[in-house]
Amino acid sequence: MTVSKTASDAVRPQRSLRREPVDPAGDDGMLQLGELSGLLGYSLKRAQLKVFEDFLRCVAPLQLTPAQFSVLLLLDKNPGRNQTEIANTLGILRPNFVAMLDALESRDLCARMRSANDRRSHILVLTDRGRAVLARAKKLVANKHEARLIEVLGPANHAALLEMLAKLAQEF
Amino acid sequence: MTVSKTASDAVRPQRSLRREPVDPAGDDGMLQLGELSGLLGYSLKRAQLKVFEDFLRCVAPLQLTPAQFSVLLLLDKNPGRNQTEIANTLGILRPNFVAMLDALESRDLCARMRSANDRRSHILVLTDRGRAVLARAKKLVANKHEARLIEVLGPANHAALLEMLAKLAQEF
């Protein structure tokens, strides 16, 4: 270690004498982010947390997480698929998908059924209740969640943002 | 439950007879994402994972995670701050920040020192080694990580993306 073990004055020298508004952040008050502001990954992560938080708020009446919503959407659009196919598409590892499905199935939102062709695999289907919940969830997401995003960003920016994120998710 | 317990034909009816390229995804091959493509949170999450993955690759020689890098950056830009201030700024809870600092301090990248003013708080400082590692990390991030992002998106899009994400992280 090369730093002295007692700081305060050593670290911020003649600060107690003059109060120069040299930078936006005073000695107290908000800290300077520095090049953190220019780090895409940093803003990406913080934005993602905010967006998921808002998603949960908007869909709270239906008690669905973003991940659960994505599963229901995918089952609806892709009938006749098995667990591995759905999990892979969503980037969920098969072992971790088991508990997720257990939760959805225990709420009677979807069901596993043995495939007649290959008795190893479970064909996943939405139940009537699953379809109903999905329909209500879609409305909440569109009218509350996405609507708020579009309101904050503006429709054109929202579309541009979506396009860029999709590009990163695929090509990067 | 309202669905029959054996599927296959029930779920995808006359598929074995005709092969109509009705939609981009065949019976096998990639699944249809449906409105998942329009869900900002979904692309946001997948993009974030990709970007963090690339960050880890680029900074691998220095063995720094995005979170650790952000701590070093913040310590450098904000000397004389204590654990609570740094943790709060990064959205890290104080109890969870303890182990993070232990790891950084055990590698001699930063040091805690008792404040002379308030003997409860630990002033955080970068060590010489910490400053050196941070300098190298900044170069790797700029020349490899961010460079690749700018290459994929284009400079104008990269700037626009950063601006929108920062806006979401703050105002949303």
Added chain:
DNA sequence: TATTGTTATACTCTATAACTATA
């Protein structure tokens, strides 16, 4: 009494190996 750093703890996500039943 309030605050700083800390411990303990728990819950979620994620990741890997190995088992079973089928193929």
Added chain:
DNA sequence: TATAGTTATAGAGTATAACAATA
């Protein structure tokens, strides 16, 4: 032998309560 679903497990990340030292 290989694959689908599963179990067990371990590791991150995140969250809350409570304690000791200090204010």
